[in-house]
Amino acid sequence: MIALAEQRGIDPAGVVQSSSLCTVTTTRVLAGGLHTRKQQMLRIDRENRGRAVPPSERDAMVETIRRAVASRADALVISDYGEDNLTDSLAQLAKELRAQGTRVIVDSRFGIDRFGDGVTVATPNEPEAEAALGVELGDRKGAIAAAEVLQLRLGADAVLLTRGREGM
Numbered sequence: 520m521i522a523l524a525e526q527r528g529i530d531p532a533g534v535v536q537s538s539s540l541c542t543v544t545t546t547r548v549l550a551g552g553l554h555t556r557k558q559q560m561l562r563i564d565r566e567n568r569g570r571a572v573p574p575s576e577r578d579a580m581v582e583t584i585r586r587a588v589a590s591r592a593d594a595l596v597i598s599d600y601g602e603d604n605l606t607d608s609l610a611q612l613a614k615e616l617r618a619q620g621t622r623v624i625v626d627s628r629f630g631i632d633r634f635g636d637g638v639t640v641a642t643p644n645e646p647e648a649e650a651a652l653g654v655e656l657g658d659r660k661g662a663i664a665a666a667e668v669l670q671l672r673l674g675a676d677a678v679l680l681t682r683g684r685e686g687m
Contacts, residue, residue, distance in 0.1 A: 613637035
């Protein structure tokens with residue numbers, strides 16, 4: 520990944536690598552012929568559950584983010600898919616950075632509500648929004664209302680609620 524970033528002119532200095540984990544591997548099984556629209560029939564995720572990132576590596580990640588944003592970043596994008604990387608210290612850092620004017624974009628599978636006033640833009644999907652709010656969204660009107668409540672709760676400039684085949 521780092522070599523690919525460097526080939527494309529992306530500075531990988533802020534990348535923290537874990538010595539103990541791999542990322543989730545996703546395989547999508549598609550159906551459809553040469554001249555037809557392909558549809559995803561099945562998605563297979565291979566995960567490394569039960570193997571948490573060591574606290575020292577999590578702390579290193581937060582400090583690397585702090586230094587990168589302080590020296591050269593205009594925004595912080597946090598994408599956490601329940602792999603135990605979203606720590607209270609990372610959520611606190613997001614709040615500090617947002618208060619200093621840094622844009623903070625968050626896509627968090629299980630912890631969007633941990634950010635409070637630390638989010639500029641949030642991108643939950645429908646089940647994540649339902650979990651954060653403790654309600655079933657139902658139809659389009661319910662989804663819009665939920666996005667508005669999340670926006671207020673997070674103090675965000677915007678919430679983009681994704682709804683699978685129903686759009687955004």
